[in-house]
Amino acid sequence: MYEYIAALKERLNAQEKRMLRAIYEPQEVAVAPENAWRSLCVGEAGELRAYGAMGKGHYSEAGTRFYLRSVDCGLSWKKVIEENQAAMGQAVRSPYTGTYLTLVTSNAANEGWSLPGIQKEAPAVYALRSQEGFDDDAYTVHKVTEVRIGGLRLPFTMRTRNRWICTGQTSVDGVTHPAVMYSDDDGITWGVSIPDSAPPHVVAGHHKGLRWQNYSCEPTVCELSDGTLMMLARTSQDYHYLYYSHDGGETWTDPAPSTFHGTITQPTLRTLSDGRILLCWCNTQPLPELDHTTQWPPLMEAEIQGKADDVFTNRDANHAAISEDDGRTWIGLREMGLNGIRNDADFRSKGANDDSLDKSIHQFEILELPYNKVMVVYGQHAYSRKIVIFDLDWLYETGRSEDFRLGSSSLSTQVYLKSIAGNFRGFSGHCAWNRTHGAVLMPDPDGNFEEALLICRTDDPRLFSNVQGAVWNFPSSHAGRVKVRMRIDGDGLRLSLTDRWFNPIDWTIGEEAQVSFVIKGSQLEAGVWSDVEIVWEDASAQLWINGESQGRMEFRADAPHGLNYLHLQSTAEGPDFQGALVKQLVKE
Numbered sequence: 001m002y003e004y005i006a007a008l009k010e011r012l013n014a015q016e017k018r019m020l021r022a023i024y025e026p027q028e029v030a031v032a033p034e035n036a037w038r039s040l041c042v043g044e045a046g047e048l049r050a051y052g053a054m055g056k057g058h059y060s061e062a063g064t065r066f067y068l069r070s071v072d073c074g075l076s077w078k079k080v081i082e083e084n085q086a087a088m089g090q091a092v093r094s095p096y097t098g099t100y101l102t103l104v105t106s107n108a109a110n111e112g113w114s115l116p117g118i119q120k121e122a123p124a125v126y127a128l129r130s131q132e133g134f135d136d137d138a139y140t141v142h143k144v145t146e147v148r149i150g151g152l153r154l155p156f157t158m159r160t161r162n163r164w165i166c167t168g169q170t171s172v173d174g175v176t177h178p179a180v181m182y183s184d185d186d187g188i189t190w191g192v193s194i195p196d197s198a199p200p201h202v203v204a205g206h207h208k209g210l211r212w213q214n215y216s217c218e219p220t221v222c223e224l225s226d227g228t229l230m231m232l233a234r235t236s237q238d239y240h241y242l243y244y245s246h247d248g249g250e251t252w253t254d255p256a257p258s259t260f261h262g263t264i265t266q267p268t269l270r271t272l273s274d275g276r277i278l279l280c281w282c283n284t285q286p287l288p289e290l291d292h293t294t295q296w297p298p299l300m301e302a303e304i305q306g307k308a309d310d311v312f313t314n315r316d317a318n319h320a321a322i323s324e325d326d327g328r329t330w331i332g333l334r335e336m337g338l339n340g341i342r343n344d345a346d347f348r349s350k351g352a353n354d355d356s357l358d359k360s361i362h363q364f365e366i367l368e369l370p371y372n373k374v375m376v377v378y379g380q381h382a383y384s385r386k387i388v389i390f391d392l393d394w395l396y397e398t399g400r401s402e403d404f405r406l407g408s409s410s411l412s413t414q415v416y417l418k419s420i421a422g423n424f425r426g427f428s429g430h431c432a433w434n435r436t437h438g439a440v441l442m443p444d445p446d447g448n449f450e451e452a453l454l455i456c457r458t459d460d461p462r463l464f465s466n467v468q469g470a471v472w473n474f475p476s477s478h479a480g481r482v483k484v485r486m487r488i489d490g491d492g493l494r495l496s497l498t499d500r501w502f503n504p505i506d507w508t509i510g511e512e513a514q515v516s517f518v519i520k521g522s523q524l525e526a527g528v529w530s531d532v533e534i535v536w537e538d539a540s541a542q543l544w545i546n547g548e549s550q551g552r553m554e555f556r557a558d559a560p561h562g563l564n565y566l567h568l569q570s571t572a573e574g575p576d577f578q579g580a581l582v583k584q585l586v587k588e
Contacts (some may be wrong), residue, residue, distance in 0.1 A: 001095045001156070001157045001159065001526055002273040002368070004042045004044075004046065004093070004096065005273060005281070005316075005368060005369065005370055006370075007042075007044065007045060007046035008042070008046040008048075008073050008370055009046075009073075009370040010046060010373075011045070011071055011072065011073075011409075012073060012370075013070060013460060016073070016075055016088075018370055019075055019077060020073050020369070020370065020373060020389075022247065022551055023373060023389050023390065024355070024390065024391045024393070024394055025390055025391075025394050026336050026337060026388040026389070026390040026394075027388060027389055027390065028386045028387070029074050029075060029076075029077070029375075029387050029388065029389055030050070030068060030074070030377075030386070030387040031070050031381055031382060031386065031387070032050060032052070032377045032379060032385040032386060032387050033050055033051065033052025033053075033066065033067065033079075033147065034050075034051060034052035034053060035356055035358075035363060035379075035380045036363040036364055036365050036377040036379055036380070036385060036487075037153070037339075037363055037365070037377050037384065038090060038152065038153050038365070039051040039052060039091075039093060039150075039152045039365065039377065039450035040061050040365040040367055040375070040377050040387075041090045041091060041134070041154065042093075042367065042437075043093065043133060043134065044093055044098070046071065047069065047070070047071055048069070048070040048071070048073070048074055048367075048375075049068065049069055049070075049090065049134060049385070050065050050077070050271070050377065050387065051065065051066075051089055051090045051168065052065070052066055052067065053065050053066070054066060054435070054528045055095075055354075056495070057535065059455075062274060063485045064081070064082075064468050065082040065085055065089060066079060066080060066081045066084065067079075067080055067090075067134075068080075068387075069193070069545060072198040073369050073370065073373075073375075074369070074375050074387065074388075074389055074483075077387075078200070079542050082135075084135060084137050084513060085218075087134065087135045087136060087137050088100065088102065088128055088130050088134055088135070088137070088139045088162050089102070089134060090102060090134070090430040091128070091130070091133075091134060091154070091312075092154050092155055092157075093133075094157070094164075094186055094187070095098075095157055095469075096157070096162055096184050096186055097186040098131065099129050099130065099131055099156060099186055099187065099242050100129070100130045100131070100132070100134065100136070100445045101127065101128070101164065101165050101186070101187040102127075102129065102131050102154060102155070102290055103125055103126065103127050103128070103144060103151055103155060103168075103181065104118065104126055104152065104296055105124075105125055105148070105149060105150050105153050105168070106118050106120055106121075106122060106123060106124045107125060107569070111489060118141060118197075120136060122144065122145055122146070122253060123147075123148035124144070124145065124146045124147075124148075125143075125144040125145050125147070125149050125152070125168075125184060125277065125561060126141050126142065126143055126144060126180065127142040127143075127144050127183070127187045127188070127190065128140070128142075129142065129186075129187055129389045130560075132331065134192075135177055139451040140452045142187070142189070144190040144192070145190065146180070147170055147192060147194075147573075148170060148171070148268065149153070149168040149170045149178070149179045149181070150169060150170070150194075150215065151166055151169045151181070151218055151454065152166060152167070152168040153167050153168070153220070154166075155156045155181075155187070158223050158227065158229075158295065159223055159227075159246060159271070160223065160226070161172070161227065161410055162184060162186075163183065163184050163248050164182065164183040164184075164186070164187055164190075164481075165180065165181070165182055165221055165229070165248075165249055166180075166182075166190075166222065167179065167180050167181075167221050167231070168219075168226060168483040169216075169218060170194060170259035172194065173493055175197050175215060176197060176215040176216060176217040176395060177195060177196070177197045177216055177217075178194070178195050178197075178217070178219035178231065178233050178243070178252075178558065179193070179194050180192070180193045180194075180195070180219070180221065180245075180334050180416070181193075181340065181571065182248060182249040182250065182569065185219040185401050188551060191250060193245075193249055193250055193251065193252065194196065195214040195216075195231075195252035195255065195316050196216075196252075196254055196255055197216040197244055198215055198216045198233065198235040198236075198487075198519045199215075199237075200213045200215060200236065200306070201213060201236040201237060201306065203289070203431045205288075205290035206508050207288050208288070208290055208291040209289040209290055209291050209292040209304070209310075210289065210292070210304075210305065210306030210313050211236040211263070211264065211289055211306060211309070212264060212303075212306055212307070212308055212309035213236055213306040213307065213330040214234055214235055214236045214264055215236070215337065216233040216234070216235055216237065216241055217233060217234050217235075218233065218234040218266040218267075219231050219232065219233040219234075219243075220233075220266075220267050220268045220269045220459045221249070221269065222269035222270060222271045222276075223271050224271075224326040224327065225275055225326055226234075226326075227243055227246075227248070227398060228245065228246055228326075229244065229245040229248065229249055229573060230243075230244055230254070230269065230277075230326075230327055231243040231244070231245070231489040232258060232260065232267045232269060232279075232281075232522040233255070233267075234264060234265060234266050234267065235264075236263065236264055236275065236306075236343055237257065237263065238261055238263055238285065238381050239257040239258050239259070239260060239261055239262065239310070240256035240260045240261075240262045240267050240281065241255040241256065241257060241258060242255070242256050242257070242573065243255055243361060244258075247301055249321075249553070258501055259292050259560040259561065260279070260281060260283065261283050261284065261285060261473065261499070261500040262281050262282055262283065262284070263284070263285070263286050263314055263582070264286075264312065264314075265281065265282040265284070265314065265360075265362040266281070266363045266364065267279065267280070267281035267286050267364075268280045268281065268363075268364035268366055270366040270368070270374075271370050272374075273368060274321060276322055276324050276392075277322065277323045277326070278320065278322050278329055278366055278374060278392075279320065279321050279322070279323070280318065280319070280320050280336065280364040280366060280376055280378065281318070281319060281362075281364070282314060282315060282317060282318050282319065282361075282362045282501075283317075283318075283319040283333055283499075283500045283501060283502065283564075284314035284315070284316075284500060284502075284513070285314060285404075285499040285500050285503075285506070286312070286313045286314035286501050287313045287314075287368070287503050287505075287506060288507075288508060291499050292304040292310060293374075293434070295310065297420055297422075297423060298453075299421060299422055300422060300423075300424075301517075302425060303422055304422075304458060308422075308576045309423055309431045310421040310422055310423075311357075311419075311421045311432065311433055312360060312431045312432060313354060313359030313416075313503055314501070314503075315339070315358075315361065315362045316338060316339035316360065316361065316412065316414070317335055317337070317338050317339070317361070317471075317473075317501045317540070318335070318337050318361050318362060318364070319332075319333055319334060319335055319336055319414060319473075319501075320332060320333075320334055320336045320338050320376070320386075320395060321333045321334075321395065321476075321561070322389075322392060322395045322396075326435065328548065329561075330394060330476075330561050331476070331559055332394075332395030332396070332476060333475070333476035333562070333564045334394070334395060334397075334473060334475055334476075335394075335410075335473040335500075336376065336378070336388065336390070336499075337361050337379075337383050337386065337388065338361075338409070338410075338499075339359070339361045340359065340383065341359060341383050341384060341584060342412065342414045342415045342435065343413070343435050343436060343437045344434070344435060345417060345435065345436050346434060347359060347429070347430060347432055347433070347434045347435050348419060348420065348429030348432045348433070348434055350383060350403050351381060351382060351383045353430070353550045353583075355381060355382050356380045356381040356382070356406060356461040357424070357429065357430035358380040358381060358430050358431075358432075359381040359383060359384050359386050359432060360379065360380050360381075360384060360438050361378050361379040361380075361385070361386075362378070362379075363378060363379065364376060364377065364378045364382060365377040365378075365546035369389065371391075371392055372391055372392050372393060373390065373392070374389070374390065374392060375387065375388070375389050376388050376390075380513055385418075385587070387544070395475075396475075396587075397475050398475050398476060398477065398480075399474070399475065399587050399588055400473075400474040400585075400586075400587045401576050401584070401585065401586045401587070402472065402584065402586075403584045403585075404441055404451055404452065404453060404583075404584075405450075405471045407441070408439075408440070408470075409451060410437075410472065410473075411453075411470045411471060411472050412436070412470070412503075413437060413438045413440070413453075413468070413469070413470050413471075414435045414436070414438060414441040414502055414503075415435065415437070415463055415464070415466075415504065415505055415506060416433045416435055416438060416464040416465070416505070417434040417436060417461065417462055417463060417464065417469060418434065418435070418462060418463070418464055419434045419437060419464075421432035421433065422462075432490070433464070436463075437495075438455075438468040438469065438504055438505070439454060439455045439456075439468045439469065439470045439504070439568075440453070440454060441453055441454070441565065442454040442581070444581075444583070445487075445489075445527070445581070447509055448549070449582075452581040452582060453470060453581065453582040453583075454579055454580075454581055454585045455468050455469060455470055455493060455568055455569070455579050455580050455581075455582065456468055456490060456572070456577050456578065456579025457491075457569050457570045457572040457573075457574070457575055457576040457577075458568055458573045458577070459529070459574075459575035463503070465507070466503040466575070467505050467507070467569060467570050467581070468504065468505070468569070468570050469504030469506075469509075469567065469568055469570065470503055470504060470563060470567075470568045470582070471501055471502065471503075471566075471567050471568075471570075472533055472566045472567075472568075472585055473501070473564060473565055474564060474566065474587035475559050475564065475587070476499070476562040476563065476564035476571070477562045477564070477587075478537070478559075478562040478563075479536060480536060480537075480540075480563070480567055480587060480588060481534070481535045481538035481587070481588045482497065482533065482534050482563075482585070482587050482588075483531060483532070483533050483584070483585070483586040483588070484531075484532045484533075484566075484568075484582060484584070484585055485529055485530070485531055485532075485582070485583040485584040486524075486529070486530060486532055486580055486581060486582045486583065487527070487528060487530060487580065487581050487583075488520070488521035488523075488524050488571075488579075488580045488581075489526070489527070489575070489579065489580070489581065490521060490523065490572060490576040490578035490579045490580065491520070491521060491570065491571055491572035491573075491576045491579075492518060492519055492520040492521055492569075492570075492571035492572070492578040492580070493518075493519050493568060493569070493570065493571060493579075494509065494510060494516060494517070494567075494568070494569045494571050495516070495517050495519065495532065495534060495543075495566065495567075496510070496513035496515065496516040496517075496518075496566070496567040496568075496569070497513060497514055497515045497516075497534060497536065497541060497563045497565065497566060498511040498512070498513045498514055498561055498563065498564075498565045498567055499514060499560075499561060499564060499565070500561065500564075500565065501565055502565070504567075504569065505569075506569075507513070509567055509569060511556070512556075512557075513542040513556070513567060514541075514554060514556055514557055514559050514563060515534065515536065515553050515563075516556075517550070517553065518571055519532065519543075519545070520571070523550075524545065529548055529583060530545060530546050531547075532544070532545050535552050538553065538578065539555040539558075539559075540552055540553065540554045540555060541555070566585065566587075568582065
């Protein structure tokens with residue numbers, strides 16, 4: 001099932017090999033042609049394709065199919081219009097027989113096409129098989145099930161037995177469940193398993209309203225070394241939910257919260273050729289739910305009742321982690337990408353919405369490449385989605401630093417404008433708020449032609465919240481040291497260490513972070529740069545200012561994979577334009 005990696009390597013010339021080897025941290029190589037889901041595939045001779053559609057409507061029309069083609073491991077791509085719109089399209093080549101296989105949902109325009117042999121009117125799942133490949137229009141069609149299963153991923157083969165696995169989701173009495181299909185005859189006949197669903201979201205804690213009730217959907221499955229299948233599902237909780245199967249997908253354990261934060265976003269697992277497991281997901285925490293009955297502009301009843309969402313505030317950062325021990329421990333938890341339009345004041349309507357109603361960087365596809373590289377497709381809208389390549393060694397780094405000499409692109413600083421909320425609102429966006437820049441770079445008061453990040457509190461009636469903050473990711477660590485060179489000319493700054501991304505404006509950070517310290521301006525010498533350090537180990541952290549201890553704090557919550565975020569936020573309760581300046585961030 002990994003033979004294609006050698007074929008990819010074989011096609012590279014000496015210069016292309018040098019170029020691929022030189023890639024280390026995530027490097028964009030193309031704008032993905034379609035929402036990341038099931039577009040990326042590889043042919044027998046090492047040809048990569050990423051499929052998409054032009055002229056596609058709001059999930060109602062398939063449009064004209066095309067693909068990006070690469071014959072150099074994704075270093076360069078060429079756009080090709082599909083000559084035969086009835087061709088098979090994206091598929092996976094069988095390691096058993098060489099047959100190309102894919103599954104499509106009959107009446108889902110964004111999964112299948114107007115393909116012969118498929119009754120679009122009746123809900124069903126079909127398996128398409130071809131000996132000729134992507135461009136074949138004489139493939140055979142086999143009905144898998146008449147159960148309506150949507151959100152299909154491309155199938156994959158198990159390492160420990162001759163079995164295909166394909167995942168999707170289905171609805172049972174209005175509750176979304178994972179659906180797992182399995183085949184032992186190279187995709188001709190299939191069994192179907194529908195595991196239990198995660199519980200619904202409830203109004204509790206900081207929440208004043210219901211989240212969109214996703215239950216369990218968009219599942220992803222990988223195989224462990226002993227043949228056990230591990231599945232993660234998107235939910236409405238603060239965590240993805242975890243399942244295991246010890247019989248090749250036929251039965252599954254009861255769903256249980258995983259250790260991976262993620263809310264109404266898609267995770268993706270992939271078992272690599274050496275047995276390691278790569279996970280791509282959004283390790284992010286959305287803002288607490290508001291009282292949807294009092295929001296303005298008003299919401300529809302379905303949105304108030306949790307049958308649809310009002311806003312996504314956790315889809316602008318995505319992450320990657322790797323496991324060497326079948327998922328027991330994970331390394332990295334690094335930001336793979338930040339949304340390039342995360343600060344845009346026309347976020348909802350930017351770039352129009354025929355291409356995609358969402359402008360997030362969740363949803364992922366993973367393909368292993370030669371020389372310890374992987375390719376990841378992520379994101380939804382053309383302004384946000386990317387095809388990137390990175391070296392797996394990048395996940396094993398232990399330190400990071402930022403001095404803002406190349407700008408503030410490595411941080412999240414967005415603040416939200418008062419915006420229309422809700423699921424579908426005509427021309428503008430899907431569950432999105434417009435934004436603008438919060439913390440920004442300003443001249444160093446020392447007049448040395450350097451810049452520092454100003455974090456303050458404004459007095460702008462256009463904003464949802466006037467508090468400002470900055471969020472910075474570093475490689476996950478169970479023990480470490482973060483250094484901040486800073487000065488406070490206004491009220492104060494809250495420094496928090498967490499195991500996930502929080503919004504810069506999140507008002508719960510002081511309670512939800514594993515560790516949170518407040519430094520007031522009176523604690524620092526006025527007009528002078530100070531060195532602040534937080535050192536943590538054994539589930540506690542100590543604050544130091546200019547080499548003097550300021551006390552120790554026990555973790556408020558477990559951090560199973562270690563800490564990986566520094567969250568900085570103004571403590572001012574009213575306008576404070578002086579705020580705090582941050583000159584340098586270092587994680588050791």
